[in-house]
Structures are given as C-alpha cells and as structure tokens.
Amino acid sequence: MVERKKWSENFSEWFNDVIEEAGILDKRYPVKGMNVWLPYGLKIMRNIERFIHEEMERTGHQEVLFPALIPETEFKKEAEHIAGFEGEVFWITHAGHDELDVKLILRPTSETAIYPMFSKDRGGWIRSHADLPFKIYQIVNVYRYETKHTRPLIRVREISRFFEAHTAHVDFEDAERQIKEDLEIFDNLMKKLAIAYIISKRPEWDKFPGAYYSLGAEVVMPDGRTLQIGTMHHYKDNFARAYNIIYEKEDGTHAYVHQTTFGMSERLLAAVIAIHGDDRGMVLPPTIAPIQVVIVPIPKKGEEEKVYSYAKEIEEELKTAGIRVHLDLRDKRPGWKFYDWELKGVPVRIEVGPRDAENMTVVIARRDKLEKITISREELVDKVRELFDDIMKYLAERSREWLESHIKRVDTLEEAKEAFEDRRGVVEIPWCGNEECGLKMEEELEAKMLGTPYPNPEAPEGKKCPVCGREAKFIARFARTY
Numbered sequence: 432m433v434e435r436k437k438w439s440e441n442f443s444e445w446f447n448d449v450i451e452e453a454g455i456l457d458k459r460y461p462v463k464g465m466n467v468w469l470p471y472g473l474k475i476m477r478n479i480e481r482f483i484h485e486e487m488e489r490t491g492h493q494e495v496l497f498p499a500l501i502p503e504t505e506f507k508k509e510a511e512h513i514a515g516f517e518g519e520v521f522w523i524t525h526a527g528h529d530e531l532d533v534k535l536i537l538r539p540t541s542e543t544a545i546y547p548m549f550s551k552d553r554g555g556w557i558r559s560h561a562d563l564p565f566k567i568y569q570i571v572n573v574y575r576y577e578t579k580h581t582r583p584l585i586r587v588r589e590i591s592r593f594f595e596a597h598t599a600h601v602d603f604e605d606a607e608r609q610i611k612e613d614l615e616i617f618d619n620l621m622k623k624l625a626i627a628y629i630i631s632k633r634p635e636w637d638k639f640p641g642a643y644y645s646l647g648a649e650v651v652m653p654d655g656r657t658l659q660i661g662t663m664h665h666y667k668d669n670f671a672r673a674y675n676i677i678y679e680k681e682d683g684t685h686a687y688v689h690q691t692t693f694g695m696s697e698r699l700l701a702a703v704i705a706i707h708g709d710d711r712g713m714v715l716p717p718t719i720a721p722i723q724v725v726i727v728p729i730p731k732k733g734e735e736e737k738v739y740s741y742a743k744e745i746e747e748e749l750k751t752a753g754i755r756v757h758l759d760l761r762d763k764r765p766g767w768k769f770y771d772w773e774l775k776g777v778p779v780r781i782e783v784g785p786r787d788a789e790n791m792t793v794v795i796a797r798r799d800k801l802e803k804i805t806i807s808r809e810e811l812v813d814k815v816r817e818l819f820d821d822i823m824k825y826l827a828e829r830s831r832e833w834l835e836s837h838i839k840r841v842d843t844l845e846e847a848k849e850a851f852e853d854r855r856g857v858v859e860i861p862w863c864g865n866e867e868c869g870l871k872m873e874e875e876l877e878a879k880m881l882g883t884p885y886p887n888p889e890a891p892e893g894k895k896c897p898v899c900g901r902e903a904k905f906i907a908r909f910a911r912t913y
C-alpha cells in the first residue's frame with residue numbers, strides 16, 4: 432500500500448490517493464478532466480442519486496432526458512448566458528466527412544436545450560396556466576472547458592453526474608416558492624449525507640449567467656477552502672423572453688413564465704469523502720455505503736469450519752434484515768482486510784473468531800470512532816441498526832462543529848487577513864452593499880465573496896464598511912474556493 436498523506440497534513444494528495452486506492456475513479460483516462468467511474472465509486476454515487484430521485488418524486492418533478500448536443504442557433508439566444516458560457520463550451524463542427532452547416536455544442540448545462548421545447552414556437556410543452564408549475568429534472572453528463580486546475584470529482588471537464596432541475600411558474604412569487612422548496616430538498620439530502628453547509632446569496636457580479644439571483648451552498652473542505660456543492664437560480668422571465676415561453680392566463684391574456692433551476696453534481700461525493708474522511712481513508716454514512724457491514728472471520732488453525740459457519744449465519748441474518756452486508760472470505764490476513772475496509776469507509780465491521788462462535792458473541796468495530804465493542808449474538812441486528820443511527824448523528828455533529836469552527840466574524844480587513852492565514856474557512860465582514868467595496872475586499876483578501884447569508888443578510892448593528900466607512904447594511908462572506 433502506498434503510504435497515504437494524512438487527511439490533516441496534505442488534503443489534496445490524500446484526496447487523490449483515496450479516490451484511486453478506494454476504487455472510486457480511474458484518473459488515467461486519456462482526456463484531461465475526464466475520469467472513469469469504477470464499480471465501488473459508482474455504487475456510492477448511485478446511492479446518493481437514489482435520494483435525489485426520491486426528493487424529486489416527493490416534490491412532483493418529472494424526470495426527462497435531453498440530447499447532449501445543442502445547435503449554435505439555440506445556444507445563442509440569451510445574451511448573458513452565452514457571455515457566461517462562451518469560453519467554456521466544446522464545439523462539434525464535423526460529422527463523418529462532412530462539415531456541419533449548423534455547428535453544435537456539447538451541453539454545459541441544459542437551459543438552451545430544454546427551453547425551445549417549453550416554447551410554443553417549438554415543443555409547445557407550456558401553453559396555459561394549467562401547465563404550471565412545470566417541473567422537470569435530469570441527471571446527465573455535461574461538458575465544460577474548465578481552464579482552472581482540474582481535480583477528480585471537484586473540477587472536471589465532463590461533469591458526468593450533473594443534476595439539473597428546471598421549473599416554470601405563473602409569476603415571480605411562485606418561482607420564489609420553488610426556490611424555497613429547492614432549499615428544503617437540498618437540506619433533506621444533506622441530512623442523508625450528514626453534511627453541514629451554508630447558503631449564500633451570490634453578489635450581483637458573480638451570479639449564474641442569465642439569472643436574476645443565484646444562491647450557492649458551500650461546505651468548508653479540510654484545507655479550509657470552500658466547495659460549492661449546489662446552486663439554485665431564479666431566472667425571473669429572462670429566459671422566457673429570449674425563448675418566447677408564454678402562457679395563457681385564466682383571464683385569456685398572455686404572460687411570460689418565470690423560471691428557476693437547481694444544480695448539483697458529483698461534488699456531493701467529493702464533499703462526503705473529504706468531510707467525513709480521516710487518516711485511514713473514507714468514512715461513509717450508512718445511508719449511502721454500498722456495504723454497510725463487512726464480516727471478517729478470524730479463523731484459528733484447526734477451528735476454521737466453526738468460524739466460517741458462524742460468520743455465514745451472521746451474514747444470512749443481516750441480509751434477511753435488509754442490511755447491505757459482505758462476508759470477506761479472501762485469502763488474506765485479517766489485519767490486511769481491516770486496513771482495506773477502513774480505506775473504503777465501510778461503517779461497521781464485524782470480527783468473529785472461535786471464542787465468539789463458542790460463547791455466541793460478536794465483536795463490532797465502528798469506522799467513525801474506531802471503537803470496538805463485544806455484544807451477544809442475539810442482539811446483533813438491533814445493535815447494528817442502533818449503531819447506524821449513532822454513526823449518522825456523530826458524523827453530522829462532527830461536520831457541524833467543523834463548519835462552525837471555520838466561520839469567523841470580524842470587523843476589519845486586517846482581522847480578515849489574519850483569519851485566512853490562521854485557518855482559512857469563511858470570513859464574515861460588515862459591508863455597505865455596493866459593488867466596488869465588495870470587489871475591493873475580494874482583491875485585498877485574495878478571496879471570493881460567496882455573498883450574503885440567505886435568507887437573512889443579518890444587517891449588523893452600528894458597523895461600518897471597512898472600505899468606504901459608510902454604514903454596513905449586510906454581512907458579506909469571503910472564502911478561498913475550489
């Protein structure tokens with residue numbers, strides 16, 4: 432085994448090593464920023480996606496599947512959107528021996544693929560108020576010609592597990608209601624992943640191209656930089672005007688729809704690996720672990736049969752109880768197996784030796800706290816279920832403490848610079864609200880403004896903007912980001 436860099440010492444090396452050694456992705460694919468999903472990594476991602484599908488079902492979103500190619504003519508309809516993505520799209524100009532008369536792009540996100548189908552000029556999916564609210568989503572691969580340093584799961588050029596929900600509404604207020612629902616969906620998902628996060632309203636100069644406003648969900652990674660793991664955008668009628676998406680109101684008049692989008696990606700898995708991980712590798716929440724319990728037999732010379740049959744009995748009982756269990760019968764020493772399953776983040780390990788078979792006991796090791804207990808055989812299933820709940824609680828608390836200990840509120844730029852030198856994370860500073868002060872602070876701090884706390888920007892009492900000295904109307908959040 433390669434001696435892995437410590438999670439706390441050199442996070443990015445640790446992260447790259449774990450991605451490889453735990454069997455998440457194979458980074459040797461011959462296109463920069465594109466990786467191959469390996470079986471174990473894909474199983475974890477599918478378990479995360481299962482929760483997304485459940486939330487989409489619960490909130491009445493319909494799953495669709497759009498083509499990956501978009502004609503240049505459709506892509507170029509919304510000015511701001513193009514400006515934002517022009518430098519990021521991959522073009523298709525030829526097919527076979529022919530040059531294409533209309534060039535195509537590989538979708539970087541699917542607004543310009545979907546909205547022609549909403550419009551009565553093309554797909555006519557939306558015609559009347561009776562069609563609203565219209566709520567669809569897809570989980571697909573999208574392509575962005577990222578020029579910043581690419582990293583597996585975190586910044587890739589093929590975002591292969593890109594979740595995008597697109598909705599249309601009768602008016603601004605109903606689109607606002609949708610944003611609130613998106614926040615609820617996101618919160619339910621984060622509870623399943625036991626991850627604490629903050630929501631910030633992006634500054635005017637950093638919102639999604641074509642959006643009226645953008646919300647970003649951030650986590651603080653082990654190296655103190657923040658990772659945006661979800662975004663919700665309110666488009667107002669910006670895209671409706673560009674794509675002519677109008678509907679007939681009950682009184683017979685017509686109006687443009689108001690729209691929202693909600694996006695996430697494989698960064699969710701990056702956050703789970705990074706935030707819950709430790710020096711021995713991944714620590715997977717039982718909710719998404721492909722193997723929730725691994726059984727490692729500890730055979731003794733001449734007593735192998737007794738141990739294996741006891742282990743098989745336990746495997747059967749856990750399987751019948753609906754627990755994802757794996758009995759490891761590989762011809763390897765127990766210690767080697769412990770190391771391997773700890774690296775893969777299996778939440779609970781069961782060890783059984785000859786004494787356990789005789790005394791009807793079971794040794795249970797929990798991956799998060801690295802503690803071991805011995806219990807009686809008959810309480811096994813209840814104990815394992817109890818342990819899953821306790822692990823979820825512990826991981827959620829540890830993630831909350833980590834986040835809160837990496838958000839610091841200060842009054843001056845000097846204090847902010849110290850905070851970044853000390854442990855990075857998120858720094859909160861009073862702000863008057865106008866752009867040049869915000870940009871000045873970004874420059875001074877060599878950090879990005881994540882925005883203001885959402886939903887309430889927490890106007891600080893009697894504080895001054897550190898740049899212009901005027902009365903501060905908001906708290907502004909800054910961070911070094913991925």
Ligand SMILES: Nc1ncnc2c1ncn2[C@@H]1O[C@H](COS(=O)(=O)NC(=O)[C@@H](N)CS)[C@@H](O)[C@H]1O
Binds near residue numbers: 694
């Ligand atoms: N290069 C990338 N690699 C991995 N994930 C990414 C990358 N770029 C963006 N993401 C993730 O994808 C999410 C949605 O992307 S986005 O640009 O913010 N928003 C949109 O594209 C909107 N159309 C909502 S779907 C982001 O919140 C981020 O978590």
Ligand SMILES: [Zn+2]
Binds near residue numbers: 862864865898900901
């Ligand atoms: Zn100011």
